[in-house]
Amino acid sequence: MKNIEIIGDLSVEAMPEAIVGANEKDAHSLHAVPGRDFKVDRFADLRNAVAGDACPRCGAPMTIDRGIEVGHVFMLGTKYSEAMKATFLDPKGEEQFFVMGCYGIGVSRIIAAAIEQNHDEKGIIWPMPIAPFAIHIIPVQDQSERVMITAELIYGSMLRAGIETIIEDRSERAGVKFNDADLLGVPYQVVLGEKNLHEGFVELKNRRTGEKQKIEVEKAIDHLIELVQGPRPQPAS
Ligand SMILES: [Zn+2]
The missing domain is CATH 3.40.50.800 (Anticodon-binding domain)
Structure with missing residues (x-):
């Protein structure tokens, strides 16, 4: 194990105590304390969220539902206003760059989403x-x-x-x-x-x-x- 870099998921960082497995049935150990029983070289966001994970805000278990993307909201920040030198004067009379955002609704995506939601085995059912x-x-x-x-x-x-x-x-x-x-x-x-x-x-x-x-x-x-x-x-x- 000496020269292997150990990377822990961010959730490991928050664990006071853990069950550690051995890639083998019933061979896990209880009460492993990160830092004491094993050393993590660095933490990274490694695993995808799955149903049942705790909500980072309220701790309630998450559910996963299918969604349809019909549009986007983009936070552009000051990238374009800086490039265009688009500024306004704040209350102190100082020049500031506009913070920009934009959003787009996909017209063709709405059609596709509507059909996905409104059809039967015979075909489309237009709303x-x-x-x-x-x-x-x-x-x-x-x-x-x-x-x-x-x-x-x-x-x-x-x-x-x-x-x-x-x-x-x-x-x-x-x-x-x-x-x-x-x-x-x-x-x-x-x-x-x-x-x-x-x-x-x-x-x-x-x-x-x-x-x-x-x-x-x-x-x-x-x-x-x-x-x-x-x-x-x-x-x-
Ligand atoms: Zn929540």
């Missing part, structure tokens, strides 16, 4: 405030004139109401359209199928809950506007 579209219109039978005319009518009305809406305009099988709609994760899907339309209904699906609801074609536009923009203020009577 309404950052959804790229509020409504996804899905005409099932794109050969059907009635389906396409109603779809375009609802689509146009949504755009005029200022509601960002996407319309499925590919000739794909219904299953492909539904799966892709779930994958894209627009909050509300409006499904127009021939059978429902014949009975006077369109289907509204809530992407988050999966809940499906039949709404009358004539009431669909008002219903969708209210769904996205909230109830319209009633005129005072």
